[in-house]
Amino acid sequence: MFLKSNSPRRMAVVAGAATLGVLLAACSASPNGSSKGETDGSTLVAYTGQAGDYQINFNPFSPSRIGGLGTIYEPLFFYNKAEVSEPVPLLGTEQVWNADGTELTVSLRDDVTWSDGEPFTAADVVFTFELLKSTPGINSSGFDGTVEAVDDTQVKFTFDAPVFVKGPDFMATPIVPEHIWKDVNPEQDVIEKPVGTGAYVLGDYKPQAFTYTANPDYWGGVPALENIRYVALSGNQAGADGIAAGTIDWQTGPIPDIQNTNKNFPSYDHFTQWQSQMVLASCSSAEQGCEGPQTDPAVRKAIYYAIDRTQLNNLAFEDTAGEVSPTFALTPSQDTFVSDEVQEKVAPMSADVDASSEILEEAGWVKGEDGIYAKDGERLSLTIEVVTGWTDYITALDVLASQAKAAGIELTAAQSSWNEWTDKRVNGNFELAIDSLWQGPVSDPYYVYNYFFASSSGAKVGEAAGNNYSRFSSPTVDSALEQLATLPLDDAAARQPLFDTIQTEIVDAMPYIPILTGGTTSIWNTADFSGWPSDDDLYAFPAVWSSFDAAEIFKRLEPQG
Template sequence: MSEKNPLKINPEVNRRDFLRLSGLAGAGALLAACGGGSPADTTGSDAAAPAASSGDAAAPAVAEGLSDVARERTLILMWAGTDGQFTDVGLANGYATGSKNGHRAVVGSFEPLFYYSAFADEVIPWLATDAQYNDDFTELTVTIREGVEWSDGEPFTANDVAFTFQMLKDNEPFLRDSTIVRDWVESVEVADDLNLVIKFFEPRPRFLFDKLYGKFDTGIWWVPEHIFKDVDEVQGFGFYDLEKGWPVVTGPFNVVAWTPQQQVIDRRDDWWASKIGFAELPEIERIIVIPVAGEERMSQMMINNEIDSSLDLRATTISQVVAQNPAVITHTEREAPYGYIDWWPTSFWFNHAEGPYADANVRWAVSYTVDRQQMLDVALEGSGILTQLPFPYYAPLMPYIEATAPLLEQYNTNEHNLDKATERMTTAGYEKDGEGFWVKDGERAAASIHGFGIFNDIGPVLAEQLRRGGFEAEYVTPADSGTRMSDGTAKIWLNGHGGSIADPFDTLQMYHSRYFRPVGEPTQYNSRYQNPEYDALIDEMAARQPSPDDPAYMDLYLAAVEIYLRDLIDAPVQQWLHRIPMNTTYWTNWPTENNNYVNGAFWHETVGLIFNNLKAVG
């Protein structure tokens, strides 16, 4: 059962669009995207990785006491972890402190009220069957599907939804989505087990799409009231005890073993959807997740048919993997660009609360110092797309992006100009010391750029550019980078924007002062920017039905984005392309541009659509 969403979203980038958009990055990008020229040598042994095996690789050994499952019915994924180890073993509660992966801690176990596939532009009612606003968008009535059960046999009801909302309010700001729920949701009234009414303080026309649809990385995670009502500290509750049957989930899979080296997740044949005839059991009988141990190892295992999918690969790697194993495909099958534009454009993020980047002049100096085109050419062999704004190039967002063109002439966020960087740093009170570094009050402008492994291609290049431009820069990826970004210990970092899909509000609201916390306290959106004028614009946008055809809404957007640009709240770097390898040796019906039922990131909230659609080859 599904219905069309009125927001037309097509976030994929086909080959023609890729070449057109890459034109923003120069001719080198065109040559790389078209396959012209040979790829540069890479470090490690990727280029000399062994040829594909015959397809008879055995599944990795699992914990004693578990049943045997044939490789042909086992899906093996490589994702997450730090230095080849899972560091959050036993944290099945996505809201727990230290949970690295949230709802993805046990892939395939979480289910939303509604799935939303942006690529298919389809809303798929799942745990719920319907949601209707009243005329002024101050109330939202939700109907829960009859027959949904938790894995311990308890029914999933409207009470679980209402309890989760209250839990978020009671634990603000420490739980994901808790701040927006506190500020927007006045009350949740349960009529009966299958019906509830969410009442808002003010009109909230986007709440259904933003928080009740599972898509990309957004959507509220529901918890079982009958267990969490006895939990005193949600953040300290791991929710992992196999003897008790924990975690308790609604999805068709649940964890049966978890060590630093692997996580084993087996199909639940008593899944509610199969019992009531709503959906068939997935053909996957076992999922084994192993931690990422570097790009080289990930690539070799994909080439050798030892894994079925993995975290997205870097631009310089994916083409080699595809070339060396004819069974490996990507979103664009076996042709460039080997992926699609994700919703996660990359920026330099800054800590506005303290340190050198509290000054907009220093932020602009960073932006003028880095040479983004050189970054593409050196780190990505030209195969990338620059961005001047923190929005993905998705069709519904393009009217807003195009309307910003005059502002971008005044505030060119992609300009490389060392003279302007010098002017900005001088205005901020800095001067160069004898070694060419910017100094103020006896301290150098430090730029210890925090990041994650996925930025290991561009991070070192950007750090070197900043160092040559006078910043005492380095690129670092400690295991606790995410924590340092959240609590303000980091002062400058690379990260994406899990925000806008159809409306610029979702990214722009990340900079609202409601998310400000003093350094040392975690926050969901961590720029720590504060501006009452900006807040007022975002609050006005929140109460309106978004539309680029509404002059009043467009005026609000332009006013807000001008402040974003003037203050350079963060410095846009590039669009993020998901180049996800998918191996067809054991599994077919992967999502591709020719089979576009959902995006291919199995760590997103739509992973259930992938697992339910994969077909065994044997």
């Protein structure tokens, strides 16, 4: 009887990232924010939102990796999710499908060496994909085909059924060197000395910062940007201070008065894209070992209706976020995919406490004398995990706690380091976590469903899950995803009934509670570096933490100092 309101459609006009912020000490700066010393053009200082010290790990398949994707470990092709475009050849130069979508032939570069001097060949590609297939814990793309080397510069992938839609994910797999990785446990081993084919190699490493240096033997030519220094900092306020001091060159996260970035800091500008869908992710499945009130779908839906998204957007995100669909089709660009069977196309922007209460009471929850619901002696009290220093999210949780209390639900925030937060999510040791769902390589909702709702990417509590850390499992959704994988992306008539099925299931279960669509905003140094993405040339998704995109941006930048 719910999910039927028709809230007014509204798009955000400016953007603040829904996740991350920054700081760096040590470099001097001029009063107007231009950078000096370490950030003088030879070294770009970047901050990804890392809260607390880095723990070294450049294993590209590990959820606790701190870097390396794109910069060190390259895929076969780069896919630009910021706009519709052809894939960019990297280690692969050409890809050709057969008419049935069951065979994909990829031609490889013949002038590539690994950073330790060994030659890159088709055997490395075959090894990487066989490694994925034999290790389910790292196979988030669901690769289930066979791969063979036709010769040193050509490989052929063969599948039992058409897999057109999975091609971009497979082609975006980081390739690793067989001569090193044949002795590596990809799920457990920590990689301290990464060897790749990318434009950069690892330079110095310390827990507070590490540096990439330009690869002198890069097949694409030595990049103009010589060094990239990633720093581990304390949070968003520190980031704002770093921008003001001119000691950070690129961060993706909020700063005060973000619309006037260039006016306040003439050496900087900001740029925004809307793609990350903010959620309260739940450990949803009691069958998989999740414990707590959040395993009841009624509780998740009650929280959904308790949220006043207009107030939340104003108080936590400077009115920079946009609407979100409970189907997780990205609005408005993917609105055509939203099922007619889902009557509430976007989440309500105001709270509906009556709806929240009715859902809980129909599920057997009873409000106690303290105003909080309870059932079978268990109070409706939940802990939400958040990373220390993510001040926008921490503010959001303060607001959500107040809103939920009005609906008889107690929410408490628990802050921890990024590493601890990640470990809790991956292993299922949480009740709720504030996070974002990301989009796939092309603008199509199949990817977010396959990443976050496929049971193959989940795991029992205590075991490492893939992207589906909510542990959601539905044979109906799995079947629809399997069928979608066999259909061309442009076959709307055949695909939409499958989207209808998936959306009906996930709206009903709601393992990820939709909050808002966050604007991803980068603040970057335009005085010392040129070549940043723009509306006229959106060649990559402009977020420093979007690794493959950031790697393409680094290769385009030209130091001006």
